[in-house]
Amino acid sequence: MTGRKWLRRSAIATASLVVLAGGAYFALDRLDRVYPPPLPAELTVSTEVLDRDGQLLRAFATVDGRWRLKTEVDQVDRDFVRMLVAYEDKRFFDHPGIDVLALGRAVMQFVGNGRIVSGGSTLSMQVARLIEPRENRSLGSKLRQMLRALQIERRLTKPEILQRYLTLAPYGGNLEGVRAASLSYFGKEPRRLSVSEAAMLVALPQLPERRRPDRNPENAQAARERVLDRMVGAGVLSQREAQRAAVEPIPSARLALPALAAHLSDAALRKDPSAFSHRLTIRKSVQEGLEAVARSAAQKLGPKLSVAMVLADARTGEILGEVGSANFFDSARSGWIDMTRVLRSPGSTLKPFIYGLAFEQGLIAQETMIEDRPADFGGYRPRNFDMSYQGDVTIREALQLSLNVPAIRLLDAVGPTRLIARFRQAGVTLDLPDKQAPGLAIGLGGAGISLRDLVQLYAGLANGGKVNVLRDGTEKIAPTGVGAILDTNATWQVADMLAGVKPPEGARPRGIAYKTGTSYGYRDAWSVGYDGRYVLGVWVGRADGGPVPGLSGYVSAAPILFEGFERSGLAAVALPSPPPGLVKQKQGELPVTLARFATDEAGLVVSKATEPAPRIVFPPDGARVALDDLVSGAQPLVLKLQGGRAPFRWLANGKPLADPIRRRQATWQPDTTGFSTLTVIDAAGRAASVKVFVE
Incomplete structure (x- = not known):
């Protein structure tokens, strides 16, 4: 074959291939438009x-x-x-x-x-x-x-x-x-x-x-x-x-896919059923540990009893682990009910907040003596859990032993309405019987609260008094804002006392502050504890509210609390040091007005005083004070009060400024910036407080 013929045939072949390729491409393109493949942008997936x-x-x-x-x-x-x-x-x-x-x-x-x-x-x-x-x-x-x-x-x-x-x-x-x-x-x-x-x-x-x-x-x-x-x-x-x-073995069985956080997962689907992916604030390792603890505890507790748990980061409000029941599929325990959201009687778990308010108002110190004897509060006669009384005890002992009468004495002094207002300020509203006005019974569990809300309140104790609204990731709009439950000094006093409560038998000490509670009729057992960052709440009981003889917070719920902290895998965070200026006084160092807490028949603190209660008129509550001006050589800040019975004891952040004085004027030289609480206590034990901000 001559070169010219070969070139001609090659050209024809090439042209034919180009025409065929072009025709194929045109045909494919045409067919592609008429008969496209089923390729949705998103696959239907689990x-x-x-x-x-x-x-x-x-x-x-x-x-x-x-x-x-x-x-x-x-x-x-x-x-x-x-x-x-x-x-x-x-x-x-x-x-x-x-x-x-x-x-x-x-x-x-x-x-x-x-x-x-x-x-x-x-x-x-x-x-x-x-x-x-x-x-x-x-x-x-x-x-x-x-x-x-x-x-x-x-x-x-x-x-x-x-x-x-x-x-x-x-x-x-x-x-x-x-x-x-x-x-x-x-x-x-x-x-x-x-x-x-x-x-x-x-x-x-x-x-x-x-x-x-x-x-x-x-x-x-x-x-x-x-x-x-x-x-x-x-x-x-x-x-x-x-x-x-x-030589590696072949798997012999098919495993179940992960099924953690059942109640919270269902809640996420209900809130956004169209989404194929939901991200929660839960940490998987924490959730696995808590669920294992709940299952094991429920088996030991017996049939029909369930366990609910909530673990949160107090600094952020994020829930890291939540167990709605011991077993979602256990019908005998009504496992499908999320007991972290059900309103139940909290027993004694609200007592720390009563003591906190009393500390905040300067009514007590940890070594203040208080009576634990039968008392009648306008027809309401609280009794201790074991039906016995301790006589005179310190405030510290009264809280650690969870004595009922001292707690009600303090609540009567600070006022149940004020306690309820603080809860609302922290984003929690108690469910009161028949929507009645708050009474003294709320101090012993006479109101309804969910485990979630209880953990939110305790998160405030762990966070220096500031409460972040708990969130789990299912919220369409993340909660914002921080409420206050108590001031920093009061939260430290409460934590210091609760940290001294003896761990349950067999539990490893962890350095947490915790409180237990048992509702009336042995229907609910509670335990809530916290360290310097994390808060864990535990509820034990029957979902139908039936009584369980022998059920108690210390025996039934507290061991679960300590094991839950242990199995969560979270590193313990030390409780905070005392705030600047706060001095923990021994009993012999207390001023006479803080040596003993008592009220008269009308519920007023201590004496039958005829004078009006003391009131600080300067500085006004919320005033801002420039520290530079006070330190530069000018006169210290002048404190003035009206009313009350002399002598008067002035305290700054719980620390006495000087010996009691009879004049209604004193001075204070602040040594640090930030919020400070000034308190005056008169001879009748009545107190008044203001907060100032030193800048």
């Missing part, structure tokens, strides 16, 4: 509830009952992806959807062996089959997959195609996608897989039912070995790596 770090807490099956977890390429072990591409489609990143060389090899093998040896399918073709399942294997269905693969490649990038495969590939039963398979067979996310695990997950989708390791372990092992051998031949693995992987 709804997931995630913790604060993105770890899976709970998954919900799709409407058709499939466990299909959305999977991104960067969520999967890189070695697994390398093995998958090398085994299924080694030219995946180079071909347009169809691997002509692989198809040619498959045809030659079929002709030579009389049966299908390899299918020549690319990952793009397999995605086509997954989005449009075929009823049978035929030449027509194969051609359709090829066409769809070309269409898919025109619409999606290679990583997007790989992402679809990783999400939709079948793994036996109702498992779809590599994440669901890894969690079910290995109990972990596929971010870090062993060579053996990766090889098995590569092998399963070809024949998922025949190779299920929980039902056909021999087939699964053989399929894994074929993948390992292929990887050695492809240079992906060394012979030694493959040999080590081949």
Whole structure:
């Protein structure tokens, strides 16, 4: 053949190929518009509830009952992806959807062996089959997959195609996608897989039912070995790596997918049912520890009894762990009821706030003596839990022993209305019987409160008096604002006393301040504790409110509290040091007005004074004082009062300024900036306080 003829034929052949390619492209483009592949922007996947770090807490099956977890390429072990591409489609990143060389090899093998040896399918073709399942294997269905693969490649990038495969590939039963398979067979996310695990997950989708390791372990092992051998031949693995992987055991059972925080997960779905992903403030490790403690405790407590727990970060208000019941699916314990939100009687758990108000008003010190004897408050006669009385006790002993009469004496002095107002200021409203005005009974549990709200109040004690509204991540609008429950000095005094309560028998000391409570009729047992940052609340009882003989906060709930802190995995944070200027006085150092707390028949503190109660007229409450002016040589701040009976004792942040004086004027030289509380106590034990800000 002459050179001229060869050039002419080459030109004709080239032109023909160009025309054919152009015609094919035009036909494909035309067909692509008329007959597009079903590629929704978002796949229908299982709804997931995630913790604060993105770890899976709970998954919900799709409407058709499939466990299909959305999977991104960067969520999967890189070695697994390398093995998958090398085994299924080694030219995946180079071909347009169809691997002509692989198809040619498959045809030659079929002709030579009389049966299908390899299918020549690319990952793009397999995605086509997954989005449009075929009823049978035929030449027509194969051609359709090829066409769809070309269409898919025109619409999606290679990583997007790989992402679809990783999400939709079948793994036996109702498992779809590599994440669901890894969690079910290995109990972990596929971010870090062993060579053996990766090889098995590569092998399963070809024949998922025949190779299920929980039902056909021999087939699964053989399929894994074929993948390992292929990887050695492809240079992906060394012979030694493959040999080590081949001797690892095959998983013998299918594991349940994570199902943590059941009540909170349901709440998240109810608030946003259209979302496929919900992120909570929960920390998975904390949640696992609390749920294990609750299950174990409920089994020891007996039938029909349940346990609820809430653990929060007092500094942020974020809930790190929440258990609504010991077992969501236990009908005998009414496990489906979220007991963290149910209103129940709090027993003695509100007492610390009564003492805090009394400290704040300068009525008591820790070593102040108070009577624990039968008393009548206008017809209300509180009795102690054990029906006995201690006589004269210190304030510290009265709170640590949870004595009822002293608490009601103090509540009568500070006023139940003021206590309720402080709770509202902290974002919590008690449920009062028949919507009546607050009475003294609220000090012993005569009102309703939820475990969540109780933990929110105690979070204020752990946070220097500032209360952050608790949040769990289900809120459409995150709560804002910080309320105050007590001042810093009062919260420290309360924490110092509660930290001295003896831990329950067998519990390891942790350096927490805690309080227990038991409701009337032995229906609810409570324990709430906190360190310098974290607050944990525990409720024990029956969901139906039935009495449980022998139930008590100290015996039933306190051990769970200490074990919950231990199993949460959180590092203990030390309780705060005393605020600047606060002095913890011994009993002999107390001024006469703080030596003993007593009230008259009308409930007024101490004496039958005829004079009006003392009132600080300067500085006014909320005044701002410039420290520089006071330190630079000017006169100290002058303090003035009206009313009251001399002599008068002045205190700044709980520390006496000087000996009692008879004049209604005194001076104060502040030594630090910030809020300070000035208190004056007269000879009748009546007190008045103002807050000033030194700047």
